[in-house]
Amino acid sequence: MADVDPEEVSLLSSGDSDQIAEVFSRYEDRLQRMIRFRLDRRLYGRVDSADVLQEVWLDASKRVSEYVANPTVPFFIWLRQIAWQTIIDLHRRHLGAQKRSVANEVALGGGQEETSLSIAARLAGDLTSPSQAAIRDERLSQLRQALEEMDEIDREVLALRHFEELGNNEVAEILGLQKTAASNRYIRALKRLKEVLERFPDLSS
Amino acid sequence: MTERDFPDVDMTDERATVDLVADEFAERFRRGELPSVTEYVRRYPDHADELQDLLPAVVMMEQLKKKDESQLESLERQAAAANVRQLGDFRIVREIGKGGMGVVYEAEQQSLGRHIALKVLSPTALGSETSIARFRREAETVAQLHHTNIVPIFGVGEENGLHYYVMQLIDGQPLSDVISGLRERSGSLPPAGRSSRTQAGISSQVDSGSTDRSARAAVDAAGTADSPLDETLIYPKVNSPRLASETNHLGSDATERASLRASATERLGGLLRTEDYWHSVAEIGVQVARALDYAHRHGVWHRDIKPSNLLIDDDGIVWMVDFGLARLAEDSELTQTGDLLGTLRYMAPEQLSGKFDERSDLCSLGLTLFELLAFRPAHAATLRTQLLQQVTEARPRSPRAINPDVPRDLDTIVLKATAHDPAHRYQTAGELADDLQRYLDGFPIKARRVGLVEQLLRWQRRNPALAATSLAASVLLLAVAVSSTWGFVATREAYRQLENEQQKVIDERDNVRLERQKAIAEGLRAEENLDFALSAFEELLGEISARSSAISVDFDLEDEDLSSVTMTTIPQEDADLLLRLLDFYKGFAEKNTGSPKAATYAAKAQHAIGDIRQRLGQFDEAVAAYDEAIRQYAEASTLVTDPVEFTTTLARLLNSLGVAESRRGDFRKAWLAHSDAHEALLELPGDARSTTDSRFLLAQTLNLQSSISLRAGLDELPPPERPGFNSPAGFGRDGGFAGRGRGFGFFGGDGRQPEQRRPEGGPRDGFDAEDRQPGDRGAHDGDPRHPDPRGRDFRDRDSGPSRHDGPDDPHRPKARPLAWLFSARRDGDPERWFDRPFDQRDGGDRDREGRSPGEWKNRDRGSDGRNGPRESEGARGPKGPQGPGGLPGEVMDAMNSAQREARSLLTELVAEVPDNPRYQLELARSYLNAIRSPRPGSPGRDGKAVRADLQKAIAILDGLAAAHPDDDVYRIELADALAFSSPELERFEPEEAEQQRLARSVEIARELYAKSPEVSRYADRLGRSLRALAAAQSRSGNDAAARETLRESIVVLQQAVDDRPGQFAYRFSLARTLEDTARLQRRSEQRDEARKSLERAISVIQSALPELDESEPPPPPAVRGMYGMLITLLKVADRHEDADRIRDRLKRFSPDGPPHSGRDGYHPNRPDGPPRFRDGDPGRFGPPDSGPRRPGPPPERPPSAARDQPAEKAPQSTAEPPPPKSDDRPDNRDRPESSATE
Known part of the structure; x- marks a missing residue:
């Protein structure tokens, strides 16, 4: 398990808003990255990632006392959970019924359902010349298919490690895995991804 | 996060080494470095393979993320941009x-x-x-x-x-x-x-x-x-x-x-x-x-x-x-x-x-x-x-x-x-x-040049077999020539104009002048080739027509206003090519005006346009084009240096016109056109007249004349034993679809005979009352300078049974000089010539022959012996029994006479030039004409004669097919002939022989179909021959075989429908076959299957039909006909409400009665009907003689319907006067009412 940083906990429990803000700011980039990655693209234009981050801060500052009272996970993990919850709420509010799977994500606690889609979309988004774009639809669905074949958690491991730039321990924490298991999964996922990509030579070029 | 900062990978970490390496690798990448995979492979040799494998995937993920982020940033900028209100100097409105x-x-x-x-x-x-x-x-x-x-x-x-x-x-x-x-x-x-x-x-x-x-x-x-x-x-x-x-x-x-x-x-x-x-x-x-x-x-x-x-x-x-x-x-x-x-x-x-x-x-x-x-x-x-x-x-x-x-x-x-x-x-x-x-x-x-040539090349690619023949190859070559030729000629013309009007301007432009001179030179050279090139196109047209067919379908099932429609079944690609050619000719005709020389070309082009229109099934346009061609040709007559060629060309034109007229249902005009052609040929000087070519052309003309009834349904009343096809023995003479229509192959521009004939149906009559006046056909106009040649022609025939002895027959009065024809046109109103005889419908004095109406009457009565007094006095009273098809009875005689003369000429020709297949083919057709259009005085009324003629025709075609194994034309003609059936023949020919004959037809058609499934005519032939065979099989009690045969027919026709979903003719044929199948199934108590067959038949028809929209103009006859078929099928299927609904909607288009009757000329009424199986079916499918199929004349039915009825209703028809004896002896003619029986 990732370690709880006692210094952080003391800063947070100080009640000094400047100090709390300082701690928050340590994680700003990572959270923003996470929000961008996880926020449904249909919401762009309506919702700004900075706005989301703002909401996360608001929420977090209200509940920071809960954390310091019982810091079982590193503060970033805790923040990320709040951010995740905020995103879920946003999705619900804006996309509503269009996006039933949001509910599932809550259950899974990690948005894994969407990961394959996101990765696939990003991979296929690589195809930008006119002809490539024209085949993008089809490739995208093939790619998604291929990614679906990967283990859900493996996919999520990839997303967390690379898109959110989290470390192994954090990944293990978020997904509730042993560190070794998380690491193994990461290696395994890379292998699978490699295999998938080999089937799509035009993507990996 | 410490693990993300390691200076070197900690090998003791509980995580897999590879993971740690990958993490470091990724981290460096994020910092903007470009770590090398090889470097890491070298550093960690124990994991070389794995790293080699996995690090590229890490790179991939990192690159993806980078792109993703930059995209997101743009998105955010974009979102911001969307809210822009002011940009520098610009205020967004x-x-x-x-x-x-x-x-x-x-x-x-x-x-x-x-x-x-x-x-x-x-x-x-x-x-x-x-x-x-x-x-x-x-x-x-x-x-x-x-x-x-x-x-x-x-x-x-x-x-x-x-x-x-x-x-x-x-x-x-x-x-x-x-x-x-x-x-x-x-x-x-x-x-x-x-x-x-x-x-x-x-x-x-x-x-x-x-x-x-x-x-x-x-x-x-x-x-x-x-x-x-x-x-x-x-x-x-x-x-x-x-x-x-x-x-x-x-x-x-x-x-x-x-x-x-x-x-x-x-x-x-x-x-x-x-x-x-x-x-x-x-x-x-x-x-x-x-x-x-x-x-x-x-x-x-x-x-x-x-x-x-x-x-x-x-x-x-x-x-x-x-x-x-x-x-x-x-x-x-x-x-x-x-x-x-x-x-x-x-x-x-x-x-x-x-x-x-x-x-x-x-x-x-x-x-x-x-x-x-x-x-x-x-x-x-x-x-x-x-x-x-x-x-x-x-x-x-x-x-x-x-x-x-x-x-x-x-x-x-x-x-x-x-x-x-x-x-x-x-x-x-x-x-x-x-x-x-x-x-x-x-x-x-x-761009024009390339277009046509390219089109032809494509056509060649699509039809490699045809294009491989030397003809097609040369046509292709010529097409290149003619397309450039025409361009040059036209360009030259254009420049000539310019030269006159804008001389100065042009002269200042040297390059234009050069071009002009070149064009003129090229044009002169090109013109020399023009005739040759144009004739090449004619041959191309012939090629195309060989693969097309015109199918005449009797749609009339219940509603009198549903006409028979000649539907062309032409492959789409051929139709496309024809359209291109049509444009070529149109442009050509337009540009070639103003001089007699040009008029000659224009006439040729118009002739070709007519041919194309005809092949496309556009008969009105074809008629217009032929009329125009004749007009242009007359205009060019001042240039005539070769009167023989002029006359024969004119005769061919007139024959083409006649064919088109009969196709569109105007049989009088058809008759007149062929008569004019005949007349023209008789003008030839003696030596020119006796050449084989001239005699052949004459024979063709006569054949056309005599076969108008094939197209026209001139035959009046059936003999009691052929009221139809509802009689126990009756199964449709061609066993089905073929017998229903007067389908014809295309005629060549030279007036060739139909390539595809179908037996004549039963009685039909489509002329309106006023159309039926005998005076019509003799009435040219009131100008005494232009006495009508046609009436005389009839009279000549009547008076001279030895007419066919030859053109030099002294008994034949000298034919009218051609001059009248052109003088009429030169009189300033060329239109009049075309309109005169046809459109003047009142007045009883139109007979320019000086015959009294009474004379007509006598002739009429005498000619077929069963017509009552005609309304020859000029009355426009209701229709009574009249001359067949609205033509005077003596036309019948003329037809029989023409038929004999044609045969005699052709027999001579074949004897003289035994190797000419065209003569033989024409002779075979003349035999078939005779039996396909049985009329008083023709052999078609006598079963024995029918069989004899049929066998002769088959023998000739057999010989032709054997001598020209590669030429499918003869084989398809043979298959057509073999599929012939008529009640007369049926009575005379043993069942076994009939079935053998039909089986042969099927066999040939099957071979042709297998060889060229894309040729619609073959599929059609096979489907219909099968249906005929099934009918014969059923008659001989072999329902099992009949069912099997019908099944194949359905497969073939379904294929034809699938291939050409827009062709109603195939759908119609298929629906008929399905209906027959239903009848058979019904008879063997397979009621469910029967219903299925019927429903399928319904959907075959229905799926092709457009919605009826009352705000639109009335649907074309073909569509109405299909609806008629649909109505009938619905009724047979006991869906009377649906049937009535459609019928009502159809009626709304024609509140004033049959809109097409006048134009299409007749109300075909299923002369041979759908095949009826021998013992009929007393059930819903109707007894042979009555039943829902034909519930009787609707109130609005024109009087002629009364005569139509017997065609299908045995009880009524037996009450009709028996047919006249099949001869034209003078004493017969004078009988007011014939009581002769066969």
């Missing part, structure tokens, strides 16, 4: 359009107080510094362009990271909007999903079959919306739902815009279906092409020509926008798929492989013009993959294929502009503009 490249605003340039259009580029469109630089460069280049048709760019700018350029605000409407507006007006079917896209505010932007999804594509195609197809790639903008109506570069006021749009569309819409519309399109094309030419010469390519990038303003000026900007889109990582799709639709194929030059712009312009002509995109796919395929692979499409009204020249220009290979297109925009201008000025376009 409103958004007027939105596309992948950015948003177009109307803005006020505050410093100058003017309104401009501001295009703010989407931040995503300019992903990198390089592309920003490029944008500025491009925009500055375009800003250098100054052309009437290019929207001026005032400048570029950047504000808060938003790049924009400023251009003139145009009060105009994108062509994409215009097209959709016109499309609605043009009456083309709305796209299926139109309603679903009303929310987008766009009606029919793109194409049919659109779903919601494709509706979006449609919007995108216009480049005006921003919703890409793929949800996962959607990056909507703030307030993104925009109405398409807001997306135009229009004035600032919404209502004003609406009215502008209306007026632009209105303006063009008002021109729809007029020559002016095509001109407007060409003018649009000229403007754009000129602008492109200008831009290209300045080194700027547009790269994204499409309707939505062309604005048309109130003055008809076309404005091009977005010059060169599409290129930016190609750079952009975030090209929105929807915009791409819109662009893709108009892309030149080579663009997809990254090649582009000015010819690609021309292709896009060509595709845009296509849409203006056809009201639908050339590439209509809505799915990207399909669209991509279309763009890449599709051959250029002809707008005319969709909208036949498109002028041929414009069609050709579009085809050339959109040629797949850029080398085949116009090479510069200027060339395209020039050709369009030529079209506008009425000069021959340059």
